Amino acid sequence: MSPLQPVATDPTAQAPTLSLLASWIVVLSLLLGWLAVARPAPLAAQPTGVSWAWSGAITEGSAVVVARLARGVSEARLVIAPDGTDAEVDALTVPARGYASPDAHGLVRFEATRLSPATRYRYRVETREGQHLEGRLRTWAAGPFSFRIAFASCATTGSNHRVFDAIRALTPDLFVHMGDFHYLNIGRNDAEAFRRGYDRVLDSSRQSALYRAVPIAYMYDDHDFGPNNSDGTSASRPAATAVYRDHVPHYPLQAGADTIQQAFDIGRARIIVTDTRSSREPVDAPRPRTMLGEAQRRWLEDELTRAKDAALVIWVNTVPWITKGNESTHEGWAPYAEERERLATLIDTLGLTRRLVMLSGDGHMAALDDGTNSAYMAGRGPDSRGFVVIHGAPLDRWPRTKGGPYSHGVSRRDHQFGLLDVADTGTALEVTASARDAYGQLVPGLELRLRCDQTGCATR
Structure with a gap:
């Protein structure tokens, strides 16, 4: 058959091709589904000022937050307040006044004290420009505590x-x-x-x-x-x-x-x-x-x-x-x-x-x-x-x-x-x-x- 001749359009002749195509679509769908679980999802865009932050060293009245600032960001502070309260009124800031400078690798370490026992807090690591990352933590209590x-x-x-x-x-x-x-x-x-x-x-x-x-x-x-x-x-x-x-x-x-x-x-x-x-x-x-x-x-x-x-x-x-x-x-x-x-x-x-x-x-x-x-x-x-x-x-x-x-x-x-x-x-x-x-x-x-x-x- 010449390449210029029309291809037959008999549905019966097309059935195997369509069946094979459908099978490949199913296989591809399953593969994509597996990849969505097995492979990391695309990373969410990070704020330009604070790359990451995490907390630890929790006690009855204190916590430590470590953050990494983006390159070129020279200062940041920690703002922490009991969850469900007015951050502007009830928040503590670390340092108490001003902002802290990162080390040579962009790290800044905040030690929050004067926290209340058995209390859920929300915190925010923020730059002077208002860029920030938010987190949550709960303090412990002495004595009976679940x-x-x-x-x-x-x-x-x-x-x-x-x-x-x-x-x-x-x-x-x-x-x-x-x-x-x-x-x-x-x-x-x-x-x-x-x-x-x-x-x-x-x-x-x-x-x-x-x-x-x-x-x-x-x-x-x-x-x-x-x-x-x-x-x-x-x-x-x-x-x-x-x-x-x-x-x-x-x-x-x-x-x-x-x-x-x-x-x-x-x-x-x-x-x-x-x-x-x-x-x-x-x-x-x-x-x-x-x-x-x-x-x-x-x-x-x-x-x-x-x-x-x-x-x-x-x-x-x-x-x-x-x-x-x-x-x-x-x-x-x-x-x-x-x-x-x-x-x-x-x-x-x-x-x-x-x-x-x-x-x-x-x-x-x-x-x-x-x-x-x-x-x-x-x-x-x-x-x-x-x-x-x-x-x-x-x-x-x-x-x-x-x-x-x-x-x-x-x-x-x-x-x-x-x-x-x-x-x-x-x-x-x-x-x-x-x-x-x-x-x-x-x-x-x-x-x-x-x-x-x-x-x-x-x-x-």
């Missing part, structure tokens, strides 16, 4: 997945980020590379919205401290710790320490956050090895001793504690068994085993153990019970199981996080630990309810 903590780890660098919206929608009072904030695997002492890492994450529209709506307590793990499985020998260590101190709204750190561990109270609960990377010895170092370093281990032992009368102790330990499934692995605490036993024995001696809940990440999974498998104290028997351990991960990373076994099992899927609800009745703490999916819904089977008082925590 609160919600979301916790998670492991997100692809700059992820903009909807899981961050799901966390924000549950309105937690604190988001505990347990590491792998990014996956840049920086293996050199390059502070600027770490600064770029923070910018890439905080420029994500969904993550930025979460961190402005919910105060953060953040502890790095291997991929955001150094290379995969990095330890205290990593060349990245000086840059990682220095940039953390500047960029993160953290609680007070130990003077002169190389590690960034911290502890604080929320109501009648004591939260202890340990740094499992900065002073960790290599897994092939002579035994006994240390995960925490001698100085941090002494600090942790002191913190546990001071917390022995707390109604609830929450230990944020970024890596798997339970490794009974394969003790020969190099994952988690297995290579540091002697130090693990020492700490478990102290916890048991202090009477804290039944009043301690451990939050963990690192493994790309959600998992829950009620104490059946977490006992590592000296003299333990086959029926010895440890404390509750719950893993919340990954935020946006492929699934992978680590450690175990876990009494309530493992959810090996992407886009997960943990939730810890603490309702203080004045005589007891009603605690609910659970794992949640990308929509904030309960992961079936991964929920545990406890009632905690001075005698310990019992399953409800």
Whole structure:
């Protein structure tokens, strides 16, 4: 047939072509739908004056906000007021008069004091020209106080997945980020590379919205401290710790320490956050090895001793504690068994085993153990019970199981996080630990309810 001849228009002849076209349209629609979830959504335009801001170090009467100003912006201030009040009348400004200048990297750190306990605040980081970013936070209270903590780890660098919206929608009072904030695997002492890492994450529209709506307590793990499985020998260590101190709204750190561990109270609960990377010895170092370093281990032992009368102790330990499934692995605490036993024995001696809940990440999974498998104290028997351990991960990373076994099992899927609800009745703490999916819904089977008082925590 000549190229100039008309093509037949018989509908029957056209049917296969149209059917094939329809099939491709369906496939393309499904592919585009998948990409909308799997790939970061386009970033929302940032104000020209303030690139990002987040809050943390919350107490009964204070908070810290750290912001990064755009290049060329020379001054900014923090305006903070109780939510629902007249900002012009009730607002506090930091500094009290005038504006603050950023450091050489555009960072400005605001310490807001004279806040009221158990109060929801809205804040605004603004430039002289009126450009601004807004956020929210809630202060704690001494004594009986109910609160919600979301916790998670492991997100692809700059992820903009909807899981961050799901966390924000549950309105937690604190988001505990347990590491792998990014996956840049920086293996050199390059502070600027770490600064770029923070910018890439905080420029994500969904993550930025979460961190402005919910105060953060953040502890790095291997991929955001150094290379995969990095330890205290990593060349990245000086840059990682220095940039953390500047960029993160953290609680007070130990003077002169190389590690960034911290502890604080929320109501009648004591939260202890340990740094499992900065002073960790290599897994092939002579035994006994240390995960925490001698100085941090002494600090942790002191913190546990001071917390022995707390109604609830929450230990944020970024890596798997339970490794009974394969003790020969190099994952988690297995290579540091002697130090693990020492700490478990102290916890048991202090009477804290039944009043301690451990939050963990690192493994790309959600998992829950009620104490059946977490006992590592000296003299333990086959029926010895440890404390509750719950893993919340990954935020946006492929699934992978680590450690175990876990009494309530493992959810090996992407886009997960943990939730810890603490309702203080004045005589007891009603605690609910659970794992949640990308929509904030309960992961079936991964929920545990406890009632905690001075005698310990019992399953409800």
